Amino acid sequence: xxxxxxxxxxxxxxxxxxxxxxxxxxxxxxxxxxxxxxxxxxxxxxxxxxxxxxxxxxxxxxxxxxxxxxx
Numbered sequence: 001x002x003x004x005x006x007x008x009x010x011x012x013x014x015x016x017x018x019x020x021x022x023x024x025x026x027x028x029x030x031x032x033x034x035x036x037x038x039x040x041x042x043x044x045x046x047x048x049x050x051x052x053x054x055x056x057x058x059x060x061x062x063x064x065x066x067x068x069x070x071x
Contacts (some may be wrong), residue, residue, distance in 0.1 A: 008047065009036040021045045031055070 010028040017023045022042045029039040038061045041053020056064060 005032050006030065007036075012038075015040075018042075022051070029055070 006032045008027050008031055012026045012028065015024040022044055024040070024042050027039050028036040028038045038056040038058070039053060040056075041062065042051035044050070
């Protein structure tokens, strides 16, 4: 399996923290050198490991914001 390279371009916020110290975070992340996207996933302390998550383009993030504003 190929190595996945990532760079957290901007840490936007922590939504929650588990009892084991993992945090659910919204960040701007560049994956394999691509333009940064909004990224929502669980991270181990120090960002050395990550859980499954989702990435959103700016347009998708705006649509999600609009949907969330309705609830």
